[in-house]
Amino acid sequence: MSQRVVILGAGTALPDRDRDNTSLVWDSPAGGLLIDCGGRAYQQLLRADIDPKSLRGVLLTHNHTDHIYGLPALLFHLWLAQYPGTFDVYANTSTLSMARRLVDALELEQHGQMCATAWHELPETIDHQVLTIDAYTISTTPVRHSRPTLAVKIVDHERQQTLVYSADTEPCSELEQFAQGAHTLIHEATVTDPVNNYTHTTPRQAGEIAARCGVRRLALIHFSAEYTEPEEQAIAEVRAGGFTGDASVARELESYSL
Secondary structure: OOOEEEEEEOEOOOOOOOOOEOEEEEEOOOOEEEEOOOOOHHHHHHHOOOOHHHEEEEEOOOOOHHHHOOHHHHHHHHHHOOOOOOEEEEEEHHHHHHHHHHHHHOOOOOOOOOOOEEEEEEOOOOOEEEEEOOOEEEEEEEEOOOOOEEEEEEEEOOOOEEEEEOOOOOOOHHHHHHHOOOOEEEEEOOOOOOOOOOOOOOHHHHHHHHHHHOOOEEEEEOOOOOOOOOHHHHHHHHHHOOOOOEEEEOOOOOEEEO
């Protein structure tokens, strides 16, 4: 089986009928990694035909509620499923602290009701290598959001191709440098107003970024056809931004291979 990213949730902080909070998973025969953690993580993995016990861990991009609130439930579910090893949680300082407080609030560790967990603090440094094995390398870099946030880069060693996930961010040079020459860019497109953007990105800006980075494929995520704009309009905005490659709006349980 080839390595791939599977979209578990594709929506904004407020879910709509078609899209839950944004999270995704890098699925690999060598053991995958969850990226952000919504409330239905375990079930969504099963729906994607991914064994949750095959995961190495989770990388949390930042500590906004919609990106981390499902972590205690996931650790509890993995304990019930008899997860066989130690589950790794990677996050920056503020996110790791909040994630641990969430787990403590439910007294999971005190009652022995979570899988064995190792907590790894990630630095806010450019292109920091988080994990490298024979099959792939995962790196992070800080981007510009209302709270400290890390974008994620995955390099598939077999195919020698790269996928970048922007996480929540306004347009920024840090992300563009990180994504230069990538095969696939999964970029947030939460808002339509480039001025009052609340540190988010518009579909047109995502198209501009994808064009400048020279990527082959752009998928819009952290998007709602109900709250942002209709999908057809969003793709038209991507084209207006100058991107001529493969463009789509991410949907739950879709996968992207490199």
